[in-house]
Amino acid sequence: MTMKYDLTKNGRMTSKVINSLSYGILERIIDLLFGLTASIITVRYLGREEYGIINYIISIGSLINFINLAPETYLYKVYMELSKDKLNEYLSSYMLFSILKSSIIIILNLVIGIVLYIQFGDIAYLAIILINGLVYLFTSISAIFIVFLELNFNQQIITKIFIAAKLIRTLVICGLIIVPSLYLVVIADLLFALVQIILFFIAFRSKQLMKISANFKESIYILKESIYKYSIWTHFTGVITQIIYKIDPLILGVFSSMMVVGKYSIALNISNYFIIIFQVLQKNTNMALGNLNDNVESSRITLKFTIASVIIAIFQYIGFIFLGKYFLMLYVDNPIEIQLLYEYSLYIILGLSIFNAFRPLASYLTIKSNPKTFLLNTILPSGLMSVIFYIVGAKLYGALGVAIANVVTYSFAVILILCALKKSKFNIRSQESGGEVKNVG
Known part of the structure; x- marks a missing residue:
C-alpha cells in the first residue's frame, strides 16, 4: 500500500530521515570509539607481519566479492510497489539465495586457502580465509534484514544490534593484550557477525516483521527479476568500489615485503575512520531515494546530502x-x-576525501538512473584505472607511490561521476511537485 505526500507541505519524510540519520550517526560514533580502541590494541600488540597477513587476505576477499551478489538491493528500486505479503516473498527468496551463495564462497575460500598454504607454508592463511567464509555467510543474511529495516526507517533496531555486536568484538580484541595472536582478531570478526545475525532473527521473530513464505518457483522468478533488472549492476558497482578501496595492499604485496604491507595497512585502516560519516550520509541518501518517486525531490535531497558531504570532507x-x-x-x-x-x-x-564528498551523487546515479550504464561508463573504468595507478605507484615508489595513487584514483572516479550526472535526469529547477512516499507507519 502506498500513500502520497506533498513533501513541500509536511515534514513526514524529513522527520523520518532526520530520525534515521540521528541513529545512524550514533551507530557510527560507537563504531568509531569501539573501532578505534580495537584498532589501537591490534596495531600495538600484533606483529607487523601478522597484521600484513590479515590485510593481504582482506584484499583477496575484495576479489571474491565478485560472486557475492546481493539481490536484496533491488528493494531500493521497487519497495514502494510491494504489498506486505509480496515483500515477505522477496525477503524469503533473498534469504535462500544468501545461504546458497555463501556456501559457494566458503568452498572457494577453502581452495584459495589451500593454495596460499602451499605458497607460504603457513596454516594461518588457510584458517583465516575459512573463517572469513563463515563471516560472509552471516553478514550476507544480516544484510537482508538491514535493507528491510532501512527502508522502513527502523534504524534504531539496526543501531542497537550493531552496538551489542561491536561491544563483544571489542572485548575479544582486548584479549590481544594477553594473547597477541592473529587468530583472536578473526575470531572477534566471526563473533561480531554471529551475534548480529542472532539478534536480527530474535528482533524479527519477536516483532513479527517478516514471515518465510516463498516457494521454490516463486523464489527463482524473484531472484531473476532482482538480479537482472538491478542488483547485478549495483553489485558489480559495489565490488569494484571495494576493490578500489582495498586492493592496494594486495598490489603492494607483489612489490614489497609483508612488513611494508603491514605498515601501509596501518595508515590505510586509520583512513577508514574518515569514511564513517560519509557512509551514514550515503545510506540515508539511499533510504530517502528509495522512498521518493519524484525526480526533482530526489535531485534536491541528493544535492543537500552532497553539500553536507563536501563541507565535512574539507573540515x-x-x-x-x-x-x-x-x-x-x-x-x-x-x-x-x-x-x-x-x-x-x-x-x-586526501583521495578518500575527494571521493567521499560526492558519494550521494553515486547513490542517485545508481537508484534513480540506469545502474548498468553507471557501472559500465563510470565505475568499471575507475576500477581498471585504479589497478593501473596502484601498480605504477608500487613499482616506482613502493608504499608511498601506492598512497599517492589513491589521490589520482579517486579524482579520476569523481570526474567520471560528474560526467555521468551531467548526462542523467538530475534536475533541481523544475516546478514544485510532491513525491510519493511509502507509508511506513
Missing part, C-alpha cells in the same frame, strides 16, 4: 593535517614510524 582533511600526528601516536611510539605513517595517510585520506 575532516584540514583537521587531520594539523592533528594527524597526534592521532597516530595512539598507534605507534616510534617518531620515524609516525612520520612515515603520516605521509602515507595524508595522501590516502
Whole structure:
C-alpha cells in the first residue's frame, strides 16, 4: 500500500530521515570509539607481519566479492510497489539465495586457502580465509534484514544490534593484550557477525516483521527479476568500489615485503575512520531515494546530502593535517614510524576525501538512473584505472607511490561521476511537485 505526500507541505519524510540519520550517526560514533580502541590494541600488540597477513587476505576477499551478489538491493528500486505479503516473498527468496551463495564462497575460500598454504607454508592463511567464509555467510543474511529495516526507517533496531555486536568484538580484541595472536582478531570478526545475525532473527521473530513464505518457483522468478533488472549492476558497482578501496595492499604485496604491507595497512585502516560519516550520509541518501518517486525531490535531497558531504570532507582533511600526528601516536611510539605513517595517510585520506564528498551523487546515479550504464561508463573504468595507478605507484615508489595513487584514483572516479550526472535526469529547477512516499507507519 502506498500513500502520497506533498513533501513541500509536511515534514513526514524529513522527520523520518532526520530520525534515521540521528541513529545512524550514533551507530557510527560507537563504531568509531569501539573501532578505534580495537584498532589501537591490534596495531600495538600484533606483529607487523601478522597484521600484513590479515590485510593481504582482506584484499583477496575484495576479489571474491565478485560472486557475492546481493539481490536484496533491488528493494531500493521497487519497495514502494510491494504489498506486505509480496515483500515477505522477496525477503524469503533473498534469504535462500544468501545461504546458497555463501556456501559457494566458503568452498572457494577453502581452495584459495589451500593454495596460499602451499605458497607460504603457513596454516594461518588457510584458517583465516575459512573463517572469513563463515563471516560472509552471516553478514550476507544480516544484510537482508538491514535493507528491510532501512527502508522502513527502523534504524534504531539496526543501531542497537550493531552496538551489542561491536561491544563483544571489542572485548575479544582486548584479549590481544594477553594473547597477541592473529587468530583472536578473526575470531572477534566471526563473533561480531554471529551475534548480529542472532539478534536480527530474535528482533524479527519477536516483532513479527517478516514471515518465510516463498516457494521454490516463486523464489527463482524473484531472484531473476532482482538480479537482472538491478542488483547485478549495483553489485558489480559495489565490488569494484571495494576493490578500489582495498586492493592496494594486495598490489603492494607483489612489490614489497609483508612488513611494508603491514605498515601501509596501518595508515590505510586509520583512513577508514574518515569514511564513517560519509557512509551514514550515503545510506540515508539511499533510504530517502528509495522512498521518493519524484525526480526533482530526489535531485534536491541528493544535492543537500552532497553539500553536507563536501563541507565535512574539507573540515575532516584540514583537521587531520594539523592533528594527524597526534592521532597516530595512539598507534605507534616510534617518531620515524609516525612520520612515515603520516605521509602515507595524508595522501590516502586526501583521495578518500575527494571521493567521499560526492558519494550521494553515486547513490542517485545508481537508484534513480540506469545502474548498468553507471557501472559500465563510470565505475568499471575507475576500477581498471585504479589497478593501473596502484601498480605504477608500487613499482616506482613502493608504499608511498601506492598512497599517492589513491589521490589520482579517486579524482579520476569523481570526474567520471560528474560526467555521468551531467548526462542523467538530475534536475533541481523544475516546478514544485510532491513525491510519493511509502507509508511506513
